[in-house]
Amino acid sequence: MADRFKANLQGLAANKTIRSAVIWMFILLATKASLDGLYGIGVHQGYAPEQPIAFSHKLHVGEYEINCAYCHTGVYKGKQAGIPSANICMNCHNAIKRESPEIQKIYTALENDQPIEWIRVHNLPDLAYFNHAQHTNVGGLDCTNCHGEISNMEVVQQAKSLTMGWCIDCHRETNVNGKDNAYYDQLMDAHTKTAAGPMKVEDIGGLECARCHY
Amino acid sequence: MENTKKRYWKGIEELKNDINVVKNADREFNIDNMEGGEPTHRRDFLKVLGFGMAAVTLASCDVGAPVRKTIPYLNKPLDVEPGIANYYASTFVDGSDVCSVLVKTREGRPVKIEGNKLSGITGGGTSARAQASVLSLYDNEKLKTPVKGEKAIDWKSLDKEIKAALAKSKNVAIVSNTIASPTSKAAIAEFTTKYAGKHIVYDASSMSAIREANATSFGAAVIPGYRFDKAEVIVGINCDFLGTWVSPVEFSKQWAKTRRLSSAKDGKRSMSRHYQFETGMTITGAAADYRSSVKPSQEGLLLANLYNMVASKMGGTPVPASKVEVAYLDKCAKDLVAAKGKAIVVSATNNVAIQTLVNAINGLLGSVGNTIDFSTPYMVGQGSDSEMSRFITDLNGGVYDAVIFMSNPIYEHPEYAKIAQGIKKAKLSISLSDRVNETATLCQYTAATSHYLENWGDAEVKKGYFSLMQPTITNIYDTRQAEASLLTWADISGGDYQQYLKNNWNSSILNGGKSWVQSLHDGIFEAGSTSEGANNALAFTGNVASAVASINSIKSGGIELHTFENITIGSGSQANNPWLQETPDPISKVTWENTAAVSQKTANDLEIAQGDIIKISVQGSEIELPVMVQPGQANDTISVALGYGRTAAGKAGNVGVNVYPMISTVNGNLSYWKTGVKVEKTNSGYTLAQTQTHETVMGRQAVVQESILSEYVKNVKAGRFEPKIATSEGPVRPYSISLWNGHDKKNHSWGMVIDLNTCTGCSNCLVSCQSENNVSVVGKKEVARAREMHWIRLDRYYSSDADITDTWSVGGLSEMEKASESPEVVIQPMMCQHCSNAPCETVCPVLATTHSSEGLNQMTYNRCVGTRYCANNCPYKVRRFNWWKYFENDDFDFHMNNELGRMVLNPDVTVRSRGVIEKCSMCVQRIQLGKLEAKKERRRPVDGEIETACSQSCPTGAITFGDMLDPESRVSKMLEVEREGRAFHVLEEINVQPQLNYLTKIRNKDKADAKWQFVHTDEDNAGAHKDEEPKAHS
Structure with missing residues (x-):
């Protein structure tokens, strides 16, 4: 039995077609694996660096339900949502939990005139332009769309891949939020005349290069 | 160009059919291997490839995210929001160059200068030097302590x-x-x-002499307010009032007001007539209707003659002065007299006698109180x-x-x-x-x-x-x-x-x-002068006879040296600014140095040629400079720009040769010219870093379209070249048949209208664009290799009607001298035309350049692999290739090589790396921002709210940007009128359908003086293309 198996195997190995098929299979799989690996370069989904101050989003967002824009003041206005300046922390913490060693770090920073050096979690490459206001204020998207369930995060981590493919997928699927926005009226009219479904971001040029790259 | 027999050329090399021009005509980047090193061989490709693979492998080892810090304010100022620009009003001052500006700051650092539209002086225009001043802030060669x-x-x-x-x-x-x-x-x-x-x-x-002359002529030692906008006849005598004199940005605005035309039914069909008599070619001379070259020593006599002509026509008393032969002088006098009260004569020459004569002429013409206003004097030139x-x-x-x-x-x-x-x-x-x-x-x-x-x-x-x-x-x-x-x-x-x-x-x-x-x-407070509008028609009380006597004693003879300030470097105070150094002079197109400009005839007489170095010596002082053959330069003169040859300005500024020591004091005033100059050739084979001959029009002669006012009045399409292509059904307009499906534009169609009639070539747009779009500085050597990176260039075409096909016989040579003696000049801003059928898009193998649904031709740097097929296929040659990495590179030691200098970079625009193509994006970042602002306020963008860098601060308003789908926009309104008038697309015959429109250049010249015969008759034009309407251009 074993001998027969061995002989068969040897026969198979001797078969040129099969041998080359196996080699090709191996090469293809290896190529796929390395390509996948290469595509993964620079993708940091799940990145959750330790921050200089153990600030808990779970507590502030999840438990106390503080609005994101209370601290991230730029989120509806401009490109950056912004990391809160220490004086925003002080709005509450000049009275609340002053004794906590973590909050004392803010006091030390203020006293020494030494800004707090947070570690950036969400990094887009310099060649991509992303504007928060377009997505939050105009598009009406919820922060969790891109940042995940922040309210459950003790330490903030990058929830989505933030790759271009991920951006594009969303632009293909998302309906344009044109309600009560005179900017889109003309486009909406044109769209309803020619197409059946709702107007997607893609339909108004949301996949064009120079929307994000310039 | 094609509707006349006029011949256009971009420089003496092209006119002469120089061997290098012929050789390089089809090569965009014409000089290679300047170091004489070995070019890369094909077999090196594998080595490079191997290195590339290794680099990728190494990069893939970096699996963890790079730690990037984000550091918020401790105490955020209320009016600062990271990512949102703040604007502060300020004022740029550099000698005569004073501009009210808005300074765009991002996260507390100034990154861009914009014009302040509230200013009654500049009306939102700026100068190239004002635009560049933001870079001087980040000059790391400045003192750090006292x-x-x-x-x-x-x-x-x-x-x-x-x-x-x-x-x-x-x-x-x-x-x-x-x-x-x-x-x-x-x-x-x-x-x-x-x-x-x-x-x-x-x-x-x-400007001392102007004030001194005004004191005796009008009893007011001031530089009076000049009102070019009120003038119908403007005469400039060695006075670059559009470029550098007294208040150039304001004068450009005023001048342009008299030059704007409209093809609407009851539109404005009149314009001022501008005469310019000058030694070297300036942008003011280039913009003039009639330009004659005069030697500096002739200037006084020219004015004396002009005075006599005007006086004899107006019943004044002529004074004895020897006759001087200058083209168009009689005509000029006639026009001045006819425009009494609406004429203006200006000279920048620092000589009291000359200024007294200018005053006398203005006095006779009744300019004082009309075009010259002593109630609002200028505070410059004190x-x-x-x-x-x-x-x-x-x-x-x-x-x-x-x-x-x-x-x-x-x-x-x-x-x-x-x-x-x-x-x-x-x-x-x-x-x-x-x-x-x-x-x-x-x-x-x-x-x-x-x-x-x-x-x-x-x-x-x-x-x-x-x-x-x-x-x-x-x-x-x-x-x-x-x-x-x-x-x-x-x-x-x-x-x-x-x-x-x-x-x-x-x-x-x-x-x-x-x-x-x-x-x-x-940023401004304009109460105006308290006596403004009061009767200030001061009577001329100067002594013409003694002025003429003083002028008669001016000696001429031999070669004359003439010094001037150019528009980029000026007096040299901002010399250490690489943006300004690399801005080509709008006429000579030379960068990074000053030259000895001579006419072709003088060059022949002195047996010198471009590429030679000459020693110029006069009264004990001598300088050595490269020769530049300048069409339009007065014979027997050499013009040299001041402001160069600094020794303690810094790395970028210590270039060129200082000619200030050549200036001498004559009759108590500094005199900026000299006679009896000796010239000696000391060297040859020098390459000037000129951007001029870097592109050719490849025999397509309809790039510039121009005509004269009298023809325009008869037919608003005068000067237009309307090509037709042959089909089986006879000749048709190129846009009526197409291989392409076109692009569907539902939302916006961004476009521009550029008026060739009001563009002076001041180069403000060029520097503004450089500042807005992080355009790299490449240095003199790379400019000489045609590798400058500017996204907008100011193409300058000379034209003349002389027969210049014969370049070998003695007679032919003199024809050539004639051609370059007093050419007409057209300046055409040229940038990406955002073609609807873009030739670049079809040849890109990686889709790095694509079309947007808003009419933009998009360039995606990160996709570009640098084949340069697009640049090759671009009919306008506006795509620039990054031959090197221009930042953090010691070989390009300009502002992008130090941390302070990089602070000037616009954070919204990618800094391009080596090996990619770049070009005008029509300031897509500004468009996107403007759209977002509108969306945030739930409305459509308003015309004028979104401006490109070039259009925002254009002093004459020659560049208009807007949405061609918005019927209320200025571009739509202009095109509605001008599409069947002055508007044309460059190279319409190749059917690329650009988003950029140009308006024909109209010169206020008499038909007899126009330097060409008209090929198309009026009837031809009137009857043309009535049957087939051109397709919509947008």
């Missing part, structure tokens, strides 16, 4: 030592250029009162040559114990050697400058001054027109503005110049007219 001798010193000790020394001084002199700031002048006045001092004012390009020369004598006589320099006379004054000797006699010498410049090296102390963007201040360019300056960033280094230093040393208002300024404004400027805060917000 210095004593060569050692750094702290302010406290410096102040203590200087105050002690001042207290012991009996006579203190403050030397400066014109100070247009009323508050600064007040501070200096208080200082000089306290220390028994004297304020001596001089200017590198002196320098006095006689006071300066008295100061130099006194300084050497040991009269002054202490001398304080607020300018750089050792570089920019011809008597620099005497000043240098005199400084040693003073017990205390201080330089108030931002670097240890030529003057500061001789002074004991240099009290490091800060940049105007770090300063408080004001300017009154014209009487009653005030503009404020406020800090847009805190001092980058340990510097202090000059006024604060003076106040500190004199113990006035605690050295607090901000408070001093505010007090002065409240007490003597605003007079309750506007609040301080509002003025600071607006």
Whole structure:
């Protein structure tokens, strides 16, 4: 039995077609694996660096339900949502939990005139332009769309891949939020005349290069 | 071009059919291998590939995310939101170049200068130098602390030592250029009162004679307000009023107002007529309807002749003067007389006799009170040559114990050697400058001054027109503005110049007219002159006879040297600015140096040619310069730009040759020209870094379309070339058949209209674009290799009707001289045309350049693999390739090679790396931002809200940007009228359907003088294309 198996195997190995098929299979799989690996370069989904101050989003967002824009003041206005300046922390913490060693770090920073050096979690490459206001204020998207369930995060981590493919997928699927926005009226009219479904971001040029790259 | 027999050419090389032009005609980047090294071989490809693979493998080892920090404010200022720009009003001042500006700051650092539309002087226009000034802020060769001798010193000790020394001084002199700031002048006045001092004012390009002549002619020693917008006939005599003279941005705006035409039914079909008589070719001469070249020595006689012609026609008394033969002079006199009361004659020459004659002519013509307004004089050019020369004598006589320099006379004054000797006699010498410049090296102390963007201040360019300056960033280094230093040393208002300024404004400027805060917000306060509009038709009381006598004594003969300020470098104070150094001179197209411009005839006579180095010597001083053959240059003259040849400006600024020492004093005034110059060829084979011959029109001659006013009045399509292509159904317009499906534009269609009639070539757009779009500086060597990176270029075409096909016979050569003697010039801004059928898009193998649904041709740098197929296929040659990495590279040691210099980069625009193509994006970042602002407010964008960098600050409004789908936009309205009028697409015949439209150049020239015969008759044009309507261009 074993001998027969061995002989068969040897026969198979001797078969040129099969041998080359196996080699090709191996090469293809290896190529796929390395390509996948290469595509993964620079993708940091799940990145959750330790921050200089153990600030808990779970507590502030999840438990106390503080609005994101209370601290991230730029989120509806401009490109950056912004990391809160220490004086925003002080709005509450000049009275609340002053004794906590973590909050004392803010006091030390203020006293020494030494800004707090947070570690950036969400990094887009310099060649991509992303504007928060377009997505939050105009598009009406919820922060969790891109940042995940922040309210459950003790330490903030990058929830989505933030790759271009991920951006594009969303632009293909998302309906344009044109309600009560005179900017889109003309486009909406044109769209309803020619197409059946709702107007997607893609339909108004949301996949064009120079929307994000310039 | 194709509708006339006129021949267009871009430089003498092309006119001569130079071997290199022929050889390189089809090569975009024409000089390779300048170092003589081996080119890369094909077999090196695998080695490079191998390295590439290794690099990728190494990069893949980096699995963890790079740690990038994000550092918020401790205490965020209320008005700063990261990512959102703030704008502050300020004022740029550089000699005559005064612009009210808005400074765009991002996260607290100034990144861009924009024009202030509220200004009644500039109307939102700026100059190239104003645009570039933001880069000078981040010049890392500036002083970082005050210095004593060569050692750094702290302010406290410096102040203590200087105050002690001042207290012991009996006579203190403050030397400066014109100070247009009323508050600064007040501070200096208080200082000089306290220390028994004297304020001596001089200017590198002196206007002393104008003031002196006006004192005797009209009893007012001022530079009067000029109103070119009220003039129907403008005559400029060696006066670059569109480029550098008195108030060029304002004059450009005024001049353009008289040149704008409209093809609408009842549109404006009249324009001013502009004569220019000049030695070297300037942008003002290029823009003129009639231009003649004159030698500097002829200028006086020309004016005397002009005076006599005007006088004889108007019943005045001519004075004896020898005849001078200058083309168009008779015609000019006739037109001037006909336009009595609406004429203006200006000259920049610093000679009292010449200015007296100018005044006499203006007096006869009734210009004073109409086009020349003595009630609103200019505050620039206050320098006095006689006071300066008295100061130099006194300084050497040991009269002054202490001398304080607020300018750089050792570089920019011809008597620099005497000043240098005199400084040693003073017990205390201080330089108030931002670097240890030529003057500061001789002074004991240099009290490091800060940049105007770090300063408080004001300017009154014209009487009653005030503009404020406020800090847009805190001092980058340990510097202090000059006024604060003076106040500190004199113990006035605690050295607090901000408070001093505010007090002065409240007490003597605003007079309750506007609040301080509002003025600071607006940046301007324009109450106008109190006597404005009053009868100021002053009578001419000067002595013409003695002026003519003085002119008759002017000697001519031999080769004459003529010096001038060019529009980029000016007097040289901003010489260490790589943007300005790399901006091509709009006429000569030379970058990074000054040249000896000679006419073709003079070059032939002297047996010199372009590429030679010549030694120019006159009265003991000599300079060596490369030769530049300049069409339109007066024969037997050499023009050389001032402002170059700095020795202590810095890495970028110490280029070219200093010609200030060649200036001499004649009849008490600085004279900027000389006779009897000796020329000697010392070397040859030099390559000028000229951008001129880098592209050719490949025989497509309809790039520029122009005509003359009388033809335009008859037919608004005059000068238009309307190509037709052959089909089986006969010739049709190119746009009526197409291979392409076109692009569906539902939302916006961004486009531009560029008026060739009002573009002067001032280069403001070029620098503005460079600043907005992080365009790299590549340096002289790379420019010579045709690798400059500018996204917008100002194509300058010469044209003439002389037969220049014969270049070998003696007769042929003289025809060529004739052709280049007085060519007409057209300047055409050329950038990406955003073609609807873009040839670049179809050849890109990686789809790095694609089309947007808003009419933009998009360039995606990160997709580009650098095949350059697109550049090859671009009919307009506007795509630029990054041959090198221009940032953080010691071979390109400009601002992008140091941390401070990189602060000027626009954070919204990617800095391109080596190996990718870039080109005009129509400022897509500004479009996107403008759209977002509108969306946030739930409305459509309003026309004018979104502007490109080039259109925003164009002084003449020659560039209009807007949405061609918005029927209310200016571009739509213009095109509606001009599509069947002056609007044309460049290279319409190749059916690329650009988004950019040009309006034909119309010259106000008589048909008899037009330098071409018309091929198309009027009937041809009138009957053309009635049957087939052109397809919509958008």
